[in-house]
Amino acid sequence: MSQERLPFTRPNIDEATIEGVAEVLRSGWLASGPMVKAFERKLSEFVGGRPVRAVTSATEALEIALLAAGVGPGDEVITSPMSFCATANVILRIGARPVFVDVNLDTRNLSLDETAFAITDRTRAILPVHFAGLPVNLDQLYGLATRHDLRVIEDAAHAIGSSFQGRRIGSCGDLVCFSFHPNKNLTSGEGGAIVVSSEDELRYVERARFHGMERDGPGEMDVYFPGMKANMSDICARIGLGQLERLDEFNARRRELASRYFKHWEHDAPLRLPARGDQGHSWHMFAPLLPLEDAELTRAEFIRRMDEFGIGVGVHYPAIHRFSAYQALGWRAGMYPNAERIGRETVTLPLFPAMRDADVDRVVGAVNHVLGVIA
């Protein structure tokens, strides 16, 4: 049984992009230059003409977006405990306080009904995650934000190319942040982007990502505040440009592969499948919950057994409030039961555009076998 190892994800960089990167390397201009400008222009087109600026990661994008929205020390930001740790870390880093609201077990998205009850005098913003590429209900989200005069920073790290009822993520709403980490639906090696809502914010983001600096004509510049160093390089931007051209194709393939998992497990799925969503779902990942209570198996054992079949399985994510840094600030086990259960039971099965149909069949066969299903 010498099958090729199947990772849970793998970036898909074509030869034209590799050649394009080589040209950038030969050009002598590696820092932020024409490629970053071109990438930003294409990203802006992709989100319906709204202004977009590229940065080094979604983590930096989120931190800058919070600051651009005027969130600061003492403010509360409502967010999800079921995300990559960066989502909440950035709130702490700027001196604000994350207020976690539990997620739905199947969508993994922030419960917006419960969010309404978490709003206080100190709440300044809501920072939801479009988990796995399944958008939160934007009507409900922005209805709530408008009623309570709150800013919204969308963590759209999983959601480039997703749409909610025909509206593409980033094409509407307040501040929207994307990630171009190699595992995401579109990569630039590492990178991220911010969609902003106003000219003032655009200016703030441009300064914040580069030392708080602005150039005022030849040889002239000023520093307005001690900014970050979070500008994207032309090397990364060229990778992103090559990826953006193929994003729709990649996401369509992700949808097909997800459908194939659902079809296999239409009846008697041996694990709890994620919410299916609709055509607006971009399927950044396929992450069911293991039946740990019924199966006489730990997750570590499941991952090990899948590994024996040559299949890589990820875990996205442990609940954020259970990390030491958050326990030290007073969060406790039991506070967000759905996030904690997901954190314990979730596994991410292989899903990436270059996968073949037969790879899905192979994963399903292995999962069924490991979970003791008689096919």
Ligand SMILES: *Cc1c(COP(=O)(O)O)cnc(C)c1O
């Ligand atoms: C990947 C990710 C981030 C961070 O993205 P980087 O580009 O790696 O900084 C933030 N939020 C979520 C939900 C993510 O998955």
